[in-house]
Amino acid sequence: MGIKIKSNNAVATVKVYQGYGHQHNLTVFGHVLAGLVVYSGHYSNNIWRNALRLIRMFMVKPISRVPVRLQWNAQQFYTTTEADGFFKFEWESTEPVPAGWHGVSVDLLDTRGSAVVTGQGQVFVPHSTQYAFISDIDDTVLISYSARPGKKLGVMFSKNPRSRKTFADIVRYYDLLALAHTEPGVPNPFFYVSSSEWNLYDDLHAFFQHNQLPNGAFLLSQIKRWYQLLRSGGTKHQTKLIRIARILHAFPKQRFVLLGDNSQSDPEIYTAIANKYPDNIVAVYLRNIRSEKEAATRAMLAGIENEGIHRCLFSHTEEAIAHSRGIGLIG
Numbered sequence: 319m320g321i322k323i324k325s326n327n328a329v330a331t332v333k334v335y336q337g338y339g340h341q342h343n344l345t346v347f348g349h350v351l352a353g354l355v356v357y358s359g360h361y362s363n364n365i366w367r368n369a370l371r372l373i374r375m376f377m378v379k380p381i382s383r384v385p386v387r388l389q390w391n392a393q394q395f396y397t398t399t400e401a402d403g404f405f406k407f408e409w410e411s412t413e414p415v416p417a418g419w420h421g422v423s424v425d426l427l428d429t430r431g432s433a434v435v436t437g438q439g440q441v442f443v444p445h446s447t448q449y450a451f452i453s454d455i456d457d458t459v460l461i462s463y464s465a466r467p468g469k470k471l472g473v474m475f476s477k478n479p480r481s482r483k484t485f486a487d488i489v490r491y492y493d494l495l496a497l498a499h500t501e502p503g504v505p506n507p508f509f510y511v512s513s514s515e516w517n518l519y520d521d522l523h524a525f526f527q528h529n530q531l532p533n534g535a536f537l538l539s540q541i542k543r544w545y546q547l548l549r550s551g552g553t554k555h556q557t558k559l560i561r562i563a564r565i566l567h568a569f570p571k572q573r574f575v576l577l578g579d580n581s582q583s584d585p586e587i588y589t590a591i592a593n594k595y596p597d598n599i600v601a602v603y604l605r606n607i608r609s610e611k612e613a614a615t616r617a618m619l620a621g622i623e624n625e626g627i628h629r630c631l632f633s634h635t636e637e638a639i640a641h642s643r644g645i646g647l648i649g
Contacts, residue, residue, distance in 0.1 A: 330381060331355040334424050334439025335519060337407075338509065338535040340569065341414045344441050346422055347406040349516060349541060350386065350399050352379040357520045361478040369475040375517045376542060380404070381426075387433070389423040402541050404516075417445040417504075442535045444507035448499045449600065449647070450569060451492075452562055454578040455512040455522060457607045459488050459531065464581040465608050479524035485605070487635035489529055494639065494648045495575070496532040507572075508534030511561050513582065516541045537561045559587045566595050574598055575647070579605035580631070585618040592622045601628035601647065603638050 330352055337346030355378060362368060380403025388395040388407045399405045405424070419440045425433035444450065456462035461483045463469040473482070496505040514522065516538045523536065539557060566574065576591065576599065578584030585604060592599045602619065606612055612631070619629040630641040642648045 329354050330426055330435045332386070332424050332426050332435050332437030333516075333519075334422065334437040335516070335538075336523075336535045337422070337439065337441040338507075338565070338568065339411075339415065339441055339443055341443070342410050343408070343568065344390070344411060344415065344443075345406070345408050345564075345568065346388070346424075346439055346441055347404065348424060348437060348439060349378075349403045350381045350384055350405065350426055350435075351403055352381055359524070361480050363481065365476045368478050368481075371478065372475055375521070378517065378541065378543070380541060385427040385431075387425045387427055389425065404541065415441075415443050417443050419443075442507070442533075444569075444572075445500070445504040447504060447506045448573060449495070449575060450507045450509070450572045451495055451575050451577060452509045452511055452565060453492075453576075454584055455510055456514060457579045457581040458577055458584075458605055459484060459492075460522075460525065461485060462581075479521045480528050482525055484529050484531075485635055487639065489531055491635050491639050491642075492532050494642070498642075498648045505532060508532045509537065509565050510534055511537045511558060511565070513539050513558055515539050537565070558583070559590060562587070562591055563594070566591070566598050570598070572598070573600045575601045575603065577603045579607045580611050580615040581607040585611075585615045589618050589621050592624065592627050596624035596627065599624075599627050601630070601642075601645065603630045603632065603641075605635075605638075606631050606633045 330350060331354060332348060332350055333355065334346060334348040337344065339345055382399055382401045382403055384399050386397060386399060386405050390409065390411065393412060395407055395409050397405055397407060419442055422439050422441055424437045424439065426435040428434050453459065457464050463473060498506060500506055519536060519538060576588045578588055588602045592602055604615060615631055619631060622629060628645050630638055632638045
């Protein structure tokens, strides 16, 4: 979340998203946006208020090519925002970092190198566990109707993070996965990789908290402006593959389970990942959202070259739970 400070009559917001890393190498990202970007935590069942709230999330103005500084303990690192206001820091900590959540600060700097706005964020360092999970969000966890653009937009405009719905049993399933072959105080890590835009980060984070889904790092898609709102979620899916590959590179010794659906490109992306990183992938789970794509999805899963990688196409979460129990993934 960003801390907003007014300086010299100029107002900006530094939003710092949840990053990730391990004992030494860490990654965090965010945006610098013009104005005070404040998303209300008060939710309404009024359709018009929900629609206005969504529109405001896309009424952002990124600030490009400005210097930002990361403060990490006694270390400092510098970079410049991209054309869409996005920044990313990748660094090595001089001290080992224990598992858990760790605070970071990012400063927007003026021409003299002084901080004018500061954003606070967190970096997630997982415990050393047997499994890690990479999950899509829309139509995997959150009912989104991605295959039906009209209904998708209707739900987006009329609902809020507390009125949006999860699939039946998905919270129970993810709780079981989070505790699979580990202790309650040492949950398995989750990484939520989605084609949804960074505009929706606060709502998605609130949705996960409200439904008590496992906490984890979010990796979303390029921020969009108000005139692109109707194309929300339409980001090129090649970028999703790249984001997943970066997680695998960051945790080369971890064994991953991929969870997604067949409403868009998860079958192609997950098959490509499984074939490129066969020793890192334990299983691939896909929710069967589009029955007309079922045969094509099964054919895609059959294209996973490593026969030791488990695969499951399911229509109901209970089927995925039963499969996970059958392969010993959960108890």
